[in-house]
Amino acid sequence: MIQDIAPHVFHNAYAQKRSIQRGDKILCFDQNQILLYKNKNGEYDFLGFDASIATGLFYYLFSVDQTAYFLLDRQYLTNKIMMKCTFLPIQIFREFSSASGFPMIIITGYHIYHWLRKNRFCGCCGHKTEYFASERAVYCPQCHNIIYPQIAPAVAVAILNGDKILLAKSAQGNFRRFSLIAGYVEVGETIEQTVHREVKEEVGLEVKNLRYFQSQPWGLTGIEMLGFFVDLAGSNKITLQKNELAEARWFSAHEIEPDLSLHSLSYTMIETFRKKYE
Numbered sequence: 001m002i003q004d005i006a007p008h009v010f011h012n013a014y015a016q017k018r019s020i021q022r023g024d025k026i027l028c029f030d031q032n033q034i035l036l037y038k039n040k041n042g043e044y045d046f047l048g049f050d051a052s053i054a055t056g057l058f059y060y061l062f063s064v065d066q067t068a069y070f071l072l073d074r075q076y077l078t079n080k081i082m083m084k085c086t087f088l089p090i091q092i093f094r095e096f097s098s099a100s101g102f103p104m105i106i107i108t109g110y111h112i113y114h115w116l117r118k119n120r121f122c123g124c125c126g127h128k129t130e131y132f133a134s135e136r137a138v139y140c141p142q143c144h145n146i147i148y149p150q151i152a153p154a155v156a157v158a159i160l161n162g163d164k165i166l167l168a169k170s171a172q173g174n175f176r177r178f179s180l181i182a183g184y185v186e187v188g189e190t191i192e193q194t195v196h197r198e199v200k201e202e203v204g205l206e207v208k209n210l211r212y213f214q215s216q217p218w219g220l221t222g223i224e225m226l227g228f229f230v231d232l233a234g235s236n237k238i239t240l241q242k243n244e245l246a247e248a249r250w251f252s253a254h255e256i257e258p259d260l261s262l263h264s265l266s267y268t269m270i271e272t273f274r275k276k277y278e
């Protein structure tokens with residue numbers, strides 16, 4: 001999964017922030033695109049900091065091993081930088097292995113970029129916000145409102161019926177592969193209630209025996225995904241929520257193509273099922 005970058009170590013504590021120095025890396029986003037540098041071998045990399053680009057405001061993001069990553073607003077990009085870099089769709093992360101650290105760096109950098117972009121002004125009084133010095137937060141000097149990064153809990157549910165698993169295709173967006181039932185935790189709800197509600201809403205089924213599997217940060221949508229295996233309780237008849245799902249059905253392990261990318265928690269769970277029953 002994207003967070004599995006060992007032997008590299010991801011340091012997300014804002015308290016470890018420091019000034020940018022030679023060898024550190026720069027992340028720059030333009031809506032859903034990321035700036036990448038193409039090296040002499042034609043491989044993409046993050047833009048490294050050196051004296052020739054010592055301009056602009058660098059916002060500390062996190063570190064991987066000893067290398068710190070900084071966010072740079074695109075207004076500071078010079079022609080010199082643009083001659084060796086290009087903006088690419090954020091989905092470029094899928095072309096790198098999780099172990100390389102690239103997907104984690106791109107996705108988590110994007111999460112912070114998107115949060116800062118949405119909070120340039122205070123939601124309470126409308127005043128321009130400032131970076132908070134001691135924590136990862138933005139601060140309103142007018143009304144003292146502090147805004148922390150937003151992380152939304154969500155669940156991914158693998159529904160098992162004996163040696164079969166329920167997989168579904170979304171009716172929305174460009175992502176049209178079969179995956180697990182998933183959804184956001186709603187206000188006033190426990191995680192367990194979310195599991196039951198999402199399954200009932202999307203495919204009309206009752207489930208039991210909730211077994212927590214693992215979690216995953218997924219900054220593209222700002223969520224923390226919690227994975228559960230559950231067993232079918234009662235009828236296996238699927239009633240599709242058509243505005244959410246295009247298709248849903250029961251799969252045997254041999255019907256599932258092995259997935260080697262495994263960036264996401266959902267695919268790790270499907271692969272765990274496939275290996276158990278193949």
Ligand SMILES: [Zn+2]
Pocket residue numbers: 122123124125126127140141142143144145
């Ligand atoms: Zn304010």
